[in-house]
Amino acid sequence: MRAGFYYLILVLVIFLTVSLVSCAVVEKGAEVLEQGGKISTQDKELITKTSQAARTTFRDLSEEEEYYIGRSVAALILARYKVWNNSAATNYVNLLTQAVALFSDRPEIYAGYHVLILDSEEVNAMAAPGGFIFITRGLLKTCPDEDALAGVLAHEIAHISARHGLQAIKKSRLIEAFKLLAVETAERLAPEKVGQLTELFEGALDDIVVQLVERGYDRQAEMEADSLALNTVNRAGYTPQGLIHFLEKLAEKETKESTLKGWFSTHPKPQDRVEKLKTQVASGAAQASPPKTRTARFQKIASSWK
Amino acid sequence: MERKFLLLSMLLFAVLSLSKTEVVVVKVQTTALRAEPRFFAAVKLMLKTGDQLEKLGGQEGWFQVKAASGATGWVHSSAVEPRPTQLAALTKGPQTKAAMSEVALASKGFNRQVEAKYREKHPELDYAWVDKMLGLQASAEAIRKFLEEGKLGEWKEAK
Numbered sequence: 001m002r003a004g005f006y007y008l009i010l011v012l013v014i015f016l017t018v019s020l021v022s023c024a025v026v027e028k029g030a031e032v033l034e035q036g037g038k039i040s041t042q043d044k045e046l047i048t049k050t051s052q053a054a055r056t057t058f059r060d061l062s063e064e065e066e067y068y069i070g071r072s073v074a075a076l077i078l079a080r081y082k083v084w085n086n087s088a089a090t091n092y093v094n095l096l097t098q099a100v101a102l103f104s105d106r107p108e109i110y111a112g113y114h115v116l117i118l119d120s121e122e123v124n125a126m127a128a129p130g131g132f133i134f135i136t137r138g139l140l141k142t143c144p145d146e147d148a149l150a151g152v153l154a155h156e157i158a159h160i161s162a163r164h165g166l167q168a169i170k171k172s173r174l175i176e177a178f179k180l181l182a183v184e185t186a187e188r189l190a191p192e193k194v195g196q197l198t199e200l201f202e203g204a205l206d207d208i209v210v211q212l213v214e215r216g217y218d219r220q221a222e223m224e225a226d227s228l229a230l231n232t233v234n235r236a237g238y239t240p241q242g243l244i245h246f247l248e249k250l251a252e253k254e255t256k257e258s259t260l261k262g263w264f265s266t267h268p269k270p271q272d273r274v275e276k277l278k279t280q281v282a283s284g285a286a287q288a289s290p291p292k293t294r295t296a297r298f299q300k301i302a303s304s305w306k
Numbered sequence: 307m308e309r310k311f312l313l314l315s316m317l318l319f320a321v322l323s324l325s326k327t328e329v330v331v332v333k334v335q336t337t338a339l340r341a342e343p344r345f346f347a348a349v350k351l352m353l354k355t356g357d358q359l360e361k362l363g364g365q366e367g368w369f370q371v372k373a374a375s376g377a378t379g380w381v382h383s384s385a386v387e388p389r390p391t392q393l394a395a396l397t398k399g400p401q402t403k404a405a406m407s408e409v410a411l412a413s414k415g416f417n418r419q420v421e422a423k424y425r426e427k428h429p430e431l432d433y434a435w436v437d438k439m440l441g442l443q444a445s446a447e448a449i450r451k452f453l454e455e456g457k458l459g460e461w462k463e464a465k
Contacts, residue, residue, distance in 0.1 A: 063333045064355070065416040072424060074439065075431045083435055095444040095452050102345050102449070103459070108385040110334050114439045132439065146456070181414050189414060198423040201416050205424075236453075237462030291463065294456040 055178040058166040063130075066166060067110040069204060070130025073165070076209045077126060077134055084119035084137050084305075092301045093117060096146070097133060097153045103235040104154065105228060106161035113157060117305075123250065126212045127156040129165040140305045142249050146298040147290050151233050151243025158228035164221045168211035169204040176200055219268045226273055230280055239288050240281045247274045328361040330369060330386040337385035339377060343368035344460075346450050350379045358389065 054060065061069070084090075093115045101113045113131040118124075121138040128134075133156045143149040159165065177200040180193060189197065211217065217225075226243065234240055247270040254270065267273075332353045340347040343365055351373065353359070359371035362378065369386065372378045425431060444452070453459040 062415060067335075068416045068418065068421050071433070071436050072421060072431075074436045075433050078435050079431055090442065091444070094442045095448060098444050099449050099452050099458070106384045107345070108334050108337055108382050111440055112443060114442050116435065116439050116442075132436070177416075189419070194419055194423055197416070198420050198427070201420050201424055202427075204416075237456075237458040291457045294458075297455070 055182070056175065057171070058163060058169055058174060060178070061166060061174075063110040066163070067130040069166070069201070069208070070128045070132050072201075072205050073128035073208050073212070074132040074134075076205060077128065077213065078116075080213065081118040081120055081134070081136075084117040086117065086304055089140070089301060089304045090115070090117055093135065093140075093149075093153070096150060097157070100150050100154050100232060100236055100238075101157050104157045104161050104232045106157075109160065113160070115153070123253065125152055125156050127159040127165065128212065129160065129163065129208065131160055133157070133160075137305050140302070142246065142253065143302075144245055144249060145242070145290060146294050147233070147238045147242030148246040148249075149242075149298075150236065150238045151229055152246055154229035154232040154236075155225045155243065157232065158225040159217070159221070162221075162224060162228065164217055164225065165208050165212065167221075168207045170207055173200050173203050173207070177204075216267055222268050222273070223276060226277055227280060230277060239290060240277075244274055244277050244281070247271075247277070329389045330359050330361050330371065330381075331389040332357040332359070332381075332385060333387045334385045337381055339371070339373055339379035339381060341379055343370070343380040345382075346446065347380070349446075350377050351375070353381070353385075359386065 097113050097115050101107055101109075109131045111131060113133060115133040115135060117140065118134050118136045120136040122136055123138045123142050125133070125135045125139055133153070135152070135156075139152065140149070143152065177197060180196055180200070181189075216222075229243055230240055233242060250270040251274065332355055335355055337353050338349040339351050339353055341350055342348075353373065357374070359369075359373055359381065361369055361371055363370040364383070367383050368380045369383055370378065371381055371386075425433065454461045457463050
């Protein structure tokens with residue numbers, strides 16, 4: 001009886017080993033066969049060095065890293081602008097953003113989506129990686145209704161969900177950082193390595209801030225964000241014309257004031273975006289007007305920033 | 307003897323199916339295990355970064371999972387990432403996510419430690435508003451009410 005029990009255990013152990021190994025063999029597939037006789041040493045090396053080869057692009061940054069990059073990008077933006085500290089308006093834009101985000105392609109993000117209003121007359125919005133969104137009072141004034149503001153916020157959420165900000169980081173910087181991190185086997189980095197990594201971190205922040213504040217995203221990224229925003233507001237139940245109305249207002253403003261900064265210098269021409277968006281909104285789509293409750297709550301809060 | 311053989315085969319089957327379970331890992335700070343695959347469903351328990359969940363099924367952006375405590379429910383797909391087996395990490399290519407999780411779990415990278423060092427170098431930067439900003443979180447109930455009042459989401463008017 002006892003021998004039978006041991007036999008059972010032995011068979012189980014053998015089977016477990018075989019099944020696990022066979023899983024790996026299946027996954028490794030042809031690559032393993034190619035490696036031929038060298039397999040054991042190669043394996044040993046691969047096990048210890050997996051993380052070295054693993055990370056190469058901005059896509060390989062973890063959610064936590066994206067969050068920490070975003071925090072500092074936010075701090076750098078806040079060094080250039082003053083916060084408009086109006087709690088009713090701030091609570092409203094956060095509620096609106098967090099509601100809209102549920103219908104985006106990335107409803108959940110490391111620490112959530114949050115917005116601050118910047119006390120500036122320039123018409124501008126910026127989205128730092130990790131969910132930190134900034135909109136100016138000037139932009140709020142340009143929005144005729146909640147549907148327009150929802151469209152603008154959906155556009156900023158789209159920049160974050162598509163990780164456009166992280167794409168601005170120079171490739172060489174990332175590769176250097178990943179290499180540095182992969183070589184260390186210990187759980188925590190040695191102090192001198194933290195110093196090197198911090199320099200790379202600083203460089204990455206500058207890359208992103210230059211893109212967000214000075215240069216702006218390229219046309220392709222903006223058009224992608226518009227298109228994703230349109231899907232988001234559609235799913236949420238906002239009128240797809242909201243973002244179009246905002247851009248039309250912007251175009252009006254642009255013709256009136258030729259020296260506007262902000263959105264105008266960092267975004268493609270609003271007229272071009274309107275044209276593109278109009279082709280995406282089904283031509284048969286009804287120009288539904290927002291329900292009264294939505295109009296009323298927007299008008300009430302808008303009086304605070306007018 | 308025959309019974310023993312039967313028992314053995316059953317055990318082997320159990321082991322075989324065990325080795326095939328798909329595990330996902332929570333990648334956001336916190337997320338809810340919900341009773342149904344929608345955001346306003348009842349919350350069964352809160353999960354945090356690194357929590358491992360056994361994937362049972364899924365539908366449109368949602369995974370049905372079983373938590374370590376044994377509780378089952380739904381998590382949104384944007385809150386988790388796949389976690390392949392250690393051995394799978396041997397291969398290059400699509401398996402790189404495994405290594406990423408390892409790095410993330412060890413918390414090596416652009417993290418709190420690097421931010422602290424950066425702030426030491428830049429005392430002029432003020433993070434007070436950044437921290438305040440993170441506290442600007444509407445409750446699930448407030449968001450639900452906001453959508454209902456605005457005739458949005460599941461409350462949107464039929465066209």
